[in-house]
Amino acid sequence: MTRRVLILGATSGIARETSRCFAAEHAKLFLVARDQEKLAASADDLRIRGAESVETFQADFTDYSEHSVIIERAFSIWGGLDGALIAHGSLPDQLSAERDFAALRRAIETNYFSVVSLLMELAKLFEAQRNGVIAVMGSVAGDRGRRSNYVYGSTKAAVATFAAGLRARLAPAGVQVVLVKPGWVSTPMTEHLRQNFLFASSEQAGRGVYKSMISPRAVIYLPWYWRWVMAIIRSLPEPTFAKLNL
Amino acid sequence: MRLYTSWGRYPPSNPAEVLPLSWVSEPPDFDQCSHPVLAYGKGRSYGDCCLNNGGALLDTSGLDRFIRFDADRGILRCEAGVTLQSALRMILPANWFLPVTPGTQFVTVGGAIANDVHGKNHHKEGSFGCHVLSFELLRSDRGRVLCSREHNKDLFEATVGGLGLTGLILWAELKLKRICGVYIDSEQIRFKDLEEFFELAAASDESYEYTVAWLDCAPTGKRLGRGILTRGNHSNTRTSNIPVKRASSLVRGLNAPEILISRPTIRAFNWMYFHGHFRRIATSTVYFENFFYPLDRVADWNRLHGRRGFLQYQFVVPYEKREAVREVLQLTADSREVCALSVLKVFGAVHSVGLLSFPRPGVTLAMDFPFRGPSTLDLCERFDEVVKRNAGVVYPAKDARMSSETFQTYYPGWTKFSEFLDPRFGSDFWRRVVPTTRGAGT
Numbered sequence: 109m110t111r112r113v114l115i116l117g118a119t120s121g122i123a124r125e126t127s128r129c130f131a132a133e134h135a136k137l138f139l140v141a142r143d144q145e146k147l148a149a150s151a152d153d154l155r156i157r158g159a160e161s162v163e164t165f166q167a168d169f170t171d172y173s174e175h176s177v178i179i180e181r182a183f184s185i186w187g188g189l190d191g192a193l194i195a196h197g198s199l200p201d202q203l204s205a206e207r208d209f210a211a212l213r214r215a216i217e218t219n220y221f222s223v224v225s226l227l228m229e230l231a232k233l234f235e236a237q238r239n240g241v242i243a244v245m246g247s248v249a250g251d252r253g254r255r256s257n258y259v260y261g262s263t264k265a266a267v268a269t270f271a272a273g274l275r276a277r278l279a280p281a282g283v284q285v286v287l288v289k290p291g292w293v294s295t296p297m298t299e300h301l302r303q304n305f306l307f308a309s310s311e312q313a314g315r316g317v318y319k320s321m322i323s324p325r326a327v328i329y330l331p332w333y334w335r336w337v338m339a340i341i342r343s344l345p346e347p348t349f350a351k352l353n354l
Numbered sequence: 355m356r357l358y359t360s361w362g363r364y365p366p367s368n369p370a371e372v373l374p375l376s377w378v379s380e381p382p383d384f385d386q387c388s389h390p391v392l393a394y395g396k397g398r399s400y401g402d403c404c405l406n407n408g409g410a411l412l413d414t415s416g417l418d419r420f421i422r423f424d425a426d427r428g429i430l431r432c433e434a435g436v437t438l439q440s441a442l443r444m445i446l447p448a449n450w451f452l453p454v455t456p457g458t459q460f461v462t463v464g465g466a467i468a469n470d471v472h473g474k475n476h477h478k479e480g481s482f483g484c485h486v487l488s489f490e491l492l493r494s495d496r497g498r499v500l501c502s503r504e505h506n507k508d509l510f511e512a513t514v515g516g517l518g519l520t521g522l523i524l525w526a527e528l529k530l531k532r533i534c535g536v537y538i539d540s541e542q543i544r545f546k547d548l549e550e551f552f553e554l555a556a557a558s559d560e561s562y563e564y565t566v567a568w569l570d571c572a573p574t575g576k577r578l579g580r581g582i583l584t585r586g587n588h589s590n591t592r593t594s595n596i597p598v599k600r601a602s603s604l605v606r607g608l609n610a611p612e613i614l615i616s617r618p619t620i621r622a623f624n625w626m627y628f629h630g631h632f633r634r635i636a637t638s639t640v641y642f643e644n645f646f647y648p649l650d651r652v653a654d655w656n657r658l659h660g661r662r663g664f665l666q667y668q669f670v671v672p673y674e675k676r677e678a679v680r681e682v683l684q685l686t687a688d689s690r691e692v693c694a695l696s697v698l699k700v701f702g703a704v705h706s707v708g709l710l711s712f713p714r715p716g717v718t719l720a721m722d723f724p725f726r727g728p729s730t731l732d733l734c735e736r737f738d739e740v741v742k743r744n745a746g747v748v749y750p751a752k753d754a755r756m757s758s759e760t761f762q763t764y765y766p767g768w769t770k771f772s773e774f775l776d777p778r779f780g781s782d783f784w785r786r787v788v789p790t791t792r793g794a795g796t
Contacts, residue, residue: 121376121416145379153419157444296376296416 110160111135112189113321114182116169116226117196119146121295122245125314126193126321131159138182138189140165141196161186169196169222179229183237191241191321192230194223199298205259212259219263224270231274234283241324242278243286243317244271248329250289251338254354264289268327275326284324288317291334306337358411361398361656363663364725364754367405367782376416378433378524384494390780391494393518395435395462399469400666401754403517403783412522414464420444421525428530429487434464434523450530451588451642453485457697459647464523469751470515470711472701474564474584474646479531480704481713483514489526494778498524503707512774515708517750519784521776533588538564538645540586542636544628548579548680552717555700558585564645565700570628571686571693571721572621578683580628581698589639612660615694615724659694659724665754667734668712668720670701671746676717678744682737686721689733696721709771712749720752731755750783761787 113130115123118139127137131154139154139162141147147164154162163185167174183189200215223244234240249257250264268287275285292298292306293313308331316330329335344352358369370389373382384391392406395414417435424430425448432441438452439459445451456471465471470483479485488502491513499521501510513520545551551567558565562585569581613619649655656664671678679698686693697720706713723730738760741748747764748756762768768788775784 143379146377149378149419149421152421156420156423296374 111191112138112186114138114140114179114189114192116140116178116192116194118150118164119143120195120197121310122290122293122313122317123193123195124150125311126195126317127154127159127314128157129315129318131155131157131162134158134160136161136163136186138163138165138185140167140178140182142166142168169226170217172222172225175222175225175229179226179233183233188237189234189240191243192234193317193321194226194230194242194244195317196222197245199257200260202257202259215259216263219260220266223267227270227274231278231283235278235281237283239282241284241286241321242274243288243321243324245317246271246287246289246327248289248291248334248338252342252349256354272326285326286320286324287327288320288330289327289334289338290316290330291337293330358394358405358413359397360400360402360404360754362400362665362725362752362754363656363659364665365402365405365782367402367407369406369411370408371410372413373410374413374416375435378417378419381492381498381524382412382522384778387778391522391778392781393434393464393468393522395465396437396460398458398461398465400752401750401783402786403469403750403753403781404465405782406780407782409780414462414522417464417524422527423448425450428532429527430530431525431527432463433525434462434467434489436463437461438463438466445530446536449533449535451533453529453531454479454482455646456482457647458650459643460650463526463528464518467514467523467526468516468518470706470708470713471751472713474566474586474699476704476713477559477565477700477702478563478704480702481515481706481708481711483707483711484704485529485531486514487527487529489513490524491521492524493521493776495776509774511707512709512771515706515711516771516774517710517781517783519776519779519781520774521779535589535591536642537589537591537639538586538642539589540584540638540640540645542631542638543583543585544580544631544634545583546577546580548676548683551579551581551583551698552676552700554583558583559700559702561587563587567698568627569683569696569698569719570624571683571696572617572624574684574687578687579680582628582630584645586640586645591639608657609661610658612662612724612726615659615692617692620692620694659722662725662727664694664722664724665730665734666720666722666752667737668718668749668752669737669741669746670712670714670716670718670749671741671744672716673700675744675746678740678746679717679719681740682719682721685733685736685740689729691723691726691730691733694722694724709767709774710750710765712747712751714747716746718749720749750787753783756787758787758789 119141144166151162151164198218205212246268247264249261250268271287290313293308295310313330320328387410389409391410394411414435417433420432422431428450455473466482470481472481491499565585567581567583703715
């Protein structure tokens with residue numbers, strides 16, 4: 109069976125690797141991103157890597173009016189979808205988000221508002237189709253608010269809560285909702301951070317996302333050890349946690 | 355930020371900044387960069403030609419997309435950061451192979467061009483650059499420049515083997531080689547000394563596509579220069595079944611203790627390897643990865659050499675001066691240095707296109723030495739005297755120590771090459787061998 113997969117935010121580092129996994133099994137891919145040249149380069153690459161068909165759609169996710177157009181087009185082109193991945197996002201600079209409301213708003217728009225708007229559109233069509241997988245990128249940053257990135261973290265926590273509710277709503281229709289929580293991954297989004305041994309490669313993370321869409325689970329941490337790292341961090345009592353410079 | 359070291363992990367070098375590249379359509383802005391820049395792929399160059407102390411490294415590992423693949427004619431266009439491994443995985447199912455491959459598949463296409471790498475089939479196919487049809491170069495002074503044998507031929511020839519100093523390679527187009535399967539019919543033949551090796555090599559090079567020899571560099575006297583010659587051809591055994599194995603890895607970031615590579619351990623290992631098969635000739639049909647890339651099975655094998663890293667000395671001398679090989683082996687035997695691995699091959703007559711290309715007709719010997727301080731450097735100096743006397747040259751991709759006089763003797767073409775240097779590019783290697791170059795770290 110050829111899978112038909114929609115990738116939103118297709119030029120992100122993790123989405124690139126996930127798309128390659130789908131291409132290797134000759135899937136059909138519908139890529140959506142902002143930059144036309146990057147989309148074209150990604151599409152060529154995926155076709156050569158084995159994708160049976162690759163369609164591209166240029167869109168800015170902060171233009172909400174486009175969302176229904178994107179999703180409907182992706183559903184109609186191959187008569188349905190087997191999976192959709194929401195992978196776009198940005199890592200806002202915490203300090204500027206603290207000082208500047210416009211930056212704060214932008215961070216929330218990109219990482220939360222645009223994500224849930226797309227999820228609502230996806231939910232409608234997947235519910236009617238009565239099967240499929242929706243995967244959405246959360247983050248370990250959403251597991252507990254840390255002083256270094258609580259703006260980003262709070263948007264991801266909100267996405268997690270939203271995804272949990274949506275999962276319950278779509279379960280009767282046989283549609284699965286996967287929340288992917290990567291830890292640190294080397295991608296263009298994190299290239300300015302100092303890397304340590306906990307960093308995973310984007311290949312590793314992208315393959316993890318692919319696997320989570322093939323055999324869906326509710327929540328998946330990438331790599332697996334973050335589940336335990338975050339379990340510890342969540343269990344720290346508040347006074348102790350506040351003292352840690354995390 | 356990840357660590358940016360060379361494969362030999364000597365000498366230590368720290369870039370002032372690293373600019374990761376992800377898209378050909380988003381090239382680096384050289385004007386934003388106050389340091390000399392240098393492309394860095396997978397860090398598989400042994401010496402310091404991939405290092406830029408105090409400068410900026412352009413990390414090309416994100417430039418890893420295929421651009422066009424003509425499965426009928428066997429022409430692949432891909433971005434410069436594509437590794438040979440990912441290229442192979444893509445082209446093999448269509449029965450294509452790389453025309454030339456070095457001893458590891460973890461190098462990038464850009465790096466393979468910049469070092470004009472060679473492989474076990476040099477006597478048939480020449481070096482990697484011989485099969486590069488074209489590439490696009492990003493220069494700080496001229497922008498994007500398409501280079502091929504027809505367009506900007508001078509710059510093409512300077513860039514092949516040009517150690518990344520003529521600009522940033524954005525993508526390249528390669529002519530592939532038709533094969534009928536992923537297996538190699540291989541033979542391993544023990545030889546007792548260098549004479550026997552040269553006879554075997556001469557007898558094999560005609561009918562075998564791939565030949566290379568492992569030398570047991572531990573014994574002295576009569577047994578000096580004994581080893582095992584491996585030769586092979588693409589097998590006609592057709593198979594669509596391509597196993598994908600993962601490399602095992604040493605614990606990340608951990609170095610082996612230096613005692614691991616010492617005279618007794620190497621002597622014991624080599625003895626076992628040399629006597630590894632009972633008959634003088636062993637034949638087998640092996641998966642191509644096991645034939646071409648035996649060392650790739652241990653991901654971080656460079657760390658076996660210990661904390662201080664290692665040097666590889668690789669030279670080529672004209673065939674009629676092949677006695678130089680014996681002289682170098684003798685110098686090694688007489689020294690206190692430990693040669694952990696040595697590889698011998700006869701290069702063929704195919705001309706390399708690059709101005710600074712290393713491969714040329716003759717005999718090449720590569721030897722790995724764990725770095726043990728000044729004594730290791732001294733030994734390499736003595737090798738240089740032998741190589742110079744015998745009209746040979748040393749391989750810049752492997753070098754971390756030769757003097758500027760030595761380099762300029764080996765490569766008189768460097769003055770012409772200098773005309774093609776990108777004014778914003780620099781490397782530790784180039785500042786060492788041409789010390790007048792401007793740039794950081796000087």
